[in-house]
């Protein structure tokens with residue numbers, strides 16, 4: 001193949017070598033095949049190139065097929081499962097954080113932490129604290145529902 005870079009190689013040889021693969025693959029027209037055969041008979045260098053290429057192809061065709069133990073194919077099921085696992089993890093963590101905040105707010109509320117001294121329990125921050133507790137409770141219920149729905153979906157797969 002180093003003859004490809006030889007600046008003194010004849011243009012006919014370059015043309016022939018460019019078409020050797022096509023010739024071996026029977027992709028040339030009858031006229032082109034005749035021209036190529038004629039050149040191979042008259043040019044020893046191109047003939048050697050042709051024989052070398054033919055032998056290489058033959059060797060490659062007789063090589064045993066090697067199968068890899070590892071595949072790089074991405075399994076769609078795996079990807080879906082990982083996405084679902086991640087979604088479930090995020091939902092669980094968020095639910096845990098919301099539950100902890102709710103428990104802390106409830107403990108604070110029971111210990112009258114949010115009721116300033118002298119203030120009536122029905123005024124001031126009473127409704128705000130109840131609103132926060134209710135909001136956290138609703139959020140927790142929604143999150144737990146989402147987790148249950150996700151678990152049910154995963155079990156179906």
Ligand SMILES: [Zn+2]
Nearest residue numbers: 012013043046
């Ligand atoms: Zn030649």
